[in-house]
Amino acid sequence: MNFSSKLLENAVNEFAKFPGIGHKTALRMVLNLLNQSATSVEKFTQAITELKEKVCFCKICRNISDQLLCEICTNTKRDSTLICVVEDIRDVMAIENTNQFNGVYHVLGGLISPMDGIGPSDLSISLLTERLKSGEIIEVILALSATMEGDTTIFYLHKKIKEFTINVSVIARGIAFGGELEYVDEVTLGRSIATRIPYENSLLK
Amino acid sequence: MNFSSKLLENAVNEFAKFPGIGHKTALRMVLNLLNQSATSVEKFTQAITELKEKVCFCKICRNISDQLLCEICTNTKRDSTLICVVEDIRDVMAIENTNQFNGVYHVLGGLISPMDGIGPSDLSISLLTERLKSGEIIEVILALSATMEGDTTIFYLHKKIKEFTINVSVIARGIAFGGELEYVDEVTLGRSIATRIPYENSLLK
Numbered sequence: 308m309n310f311s312s313k314l315l316e317n318a319v320n321e322f323a324k325f326p327g328i329g330h331k332t333a334l335r336m337v338l339n340l341l342n343q344s345a346t347s348v349e350k351f352t353q354a355i356t357e358l359k360e361k362v363c364f365c366k367i368c369r370n371i372s373d374q375l376l377c378e379i380c381t382n383t384k385r386d387s388t389l390i391c392v393v394e395d396i397r398d399v400m401a402i403e404n405t406n407q408f409n410g411v412y413h414v415l416g417g418l419i420s421p422m423d424g425i426g427p428s429d430l431s432i433s434l435l436t437e438r439l440k441s442g443e444i445i446e447v448i449l450a451l452s453a454t455m456e457g458d459t460t461i462f463y464l465h466k467k468i469k470e471f472t473i474n475v476s477v478i479a480r481g482i483a484f485g486g487e488l489e490y491v492d493e494v495t496l497g498r499s500i501a502t503r504i505p506y507e508n509s510l511l512k
Numbered sequence: 513m514n515f516s517s518k519l520l521e522n523a524v525n526e527f528a529k530f531p532g533i534g535h536k537t538a539l540r541m542v543l544n545l546l547n548q549s550a551t552s553v554e555k556f557t558q559a560i561t562e563l564k565e566k567v568c569f570c571k572i573c574r575n576i577s578d579q580l581l582c583e584i585c586t587n588t589k590r591d592s593t594l595i596c597v598v599e600d601i602r603d604v605m606a607i608e609n610t611n612q613f614n615g616v617y618h619v620l621g622g623l624i625s626p627m628d629g630i631g632p633s634d635l636s637i638s639l640l641t642e643r644l645k646s647g648e649i650i651e652v653i654l655a656l657s658a659t660m661e662g663d664t665t666i667f668y669l670h671k672k673i674k675e676f677t678i679n680v681s682v683i684a685r686g687i688a689f690g691g692e693l694e695y696v697d698e699v700t701l702g703r704s705i706a707t708r709i710p711y712e713n714s715l716l717k
Contacts, residue, residue: 308609311604315563318560327537351526372517
């Protein structure tokens with residue numbers, strides 16, 4: 308792209324660094340900012356600066372929080388003997404939206420991925436094993452993506468957690484609700500038959 | 513969405529104000545920023561602040577520029593008797609990329625759109641008529657979108673410019689290069705037959 312202004316080019320390049328944002332979208336966003344008032348642009352940059360400076364990661368579960376401990380970990384109504392291990396805070400939000408889980412979380416901050424150079428030490432796994440040492444945990448649910456990285460991480464965590472004689476479970480994989488059988492891929496369909504459950508267990512309580 | 517942090521929610525809402533950016537994309541962008549180093553986040557906000565504070569709009573054509581006059585208007589090799597009127601600076605960049613135009617530009621900053629409350633006085637039309645008064649302009653090309661707003665603006669500008677006995681032209685409309693005839697809409701195809709040109713004129717010089 309030919310930019311008539313170096314300042315414009317800088318700003319567009321900064322926006323284009325985001326995943327999934329190309330140069331055309333970045334330009335549209337920057338021009339949108341230019342059309343806004345100086346105060347709303349300041350509000351925008353301030354929200355980012357404040358977030359970066361003041362945001363905390365919960366000392367227990369690594370969830371994003373405004374305090375040292377997050378709202379979920381400090382909520383006494385939640386079952387702290389049940390830990391759900393997730394990749395990042397988007398998964399926490401997704402599971403919270405289902406209203407099907409009343410335990411606490413542990414945010415790994417990624418998945419083991421040798422291809423990207425991410426090993427177990429890059430994730431908050433040692434923090435998780437510290438939590439398990441307390442002896443109060445009854446079950447750990449591994450709610451990770453059904454990808455190669457997810458499966459690798461599940462395999463690694465399962466071995467780690469088994470040392471503590473704690474129950475380890477994974478979330479169910481199968482056809483999605485509303486999914487038509489003929490469009491489901493073979494692996495998912497095959498596995499969903501192999502891991503079938505009694506009808507009574509499939510009903511929501 | 514349930515946010516575990518007010519700061520996070522603020523930042524996501526600010527990003528979600530951009531056109532075409534929903535809350536999920538905004539969250540992904542904010543989490544990406546959080547994973548970056550403090551210096552690169554500062555670089556990001558600084559690029560925006562600097563752009564907003566220091567950017568100029570060329571005094572002649574309203575193109576974005578770092579100086580009072582843009583590079584195109586100050587370039588003596590360009591034909592300043594030929595003005596191409598466009599909606600915004602993205603169109604300047606698009607036309608510059610074609611390498612088919614050696615005149616100068618005039619950026620309107622929008623199109624006449626009564627539905628959105630945008631009238632002729634909201635655009636840089638008076639600045640354009642000032643330029644025409646100099647008597648040096650031979651032709652004005654109206655390179656506006658083939659939409660209702662574009663056509664309204666063309667109609668209005670044509671009337672204005674005709675007062676100066678200056679040639680007014682519009683960019684050609686018809687089937688796109690590489691377009692297959694059977695998939696072209698009826699209006700475009702019908703107009704492209706009605707406004708056909710001699711074969712010799714269709715060849716690129």
